[in-house]
Amino acid sequence: MKTMTCMQLGGACNEKFQANSVEDIAELSKAHGMEMFQKQDANHLEAMSKMSELMKQPQEMQNWFAAKKKEFDSLAED
Numbered sequence: 001m002k003t004m005t006c007m008q009l010g011g012a013c014n015e016k017f018q019a020n021s022v023e024d025i026a027e028l029s030k031a032h033g034m035e036m037f038q039k040q041d042a043n044h045l046e047a048m049s050k051m052s053e054l055m056k057q058p059q060e061m062q063n064w065f066a067a068k069k070k071e072f073d074s075l076a077e078d
């Protein structure tokens with residue numbers, strides 16, 4: 001398992017997520033983002049609006065994801 005924070009995954013807090021792949025950790029961060037969205041947390045709303053801008057540009061999104069994958073791969077196992 002490896003650990004990344006909400007902040008490292010484009011979010012807005014230091015919540016930690018643990019997973020075996022970058023895809024899984026992205027899912028965890030997404031679920032957490034949805035929860036924060038429902039709570040109308042201002043910092044997460046801002047982070048999410050930036051992410052949704054990014055998602056409108058598939059190439060940018062791909063670059064972002066590739067960078068996160070690299071970051072994830074370079075982390076030490078817990």
Ligand SMILES: [Zn+2]
Nearest residue numbers: 006011012013
């Ligand atoms: Zn968060």
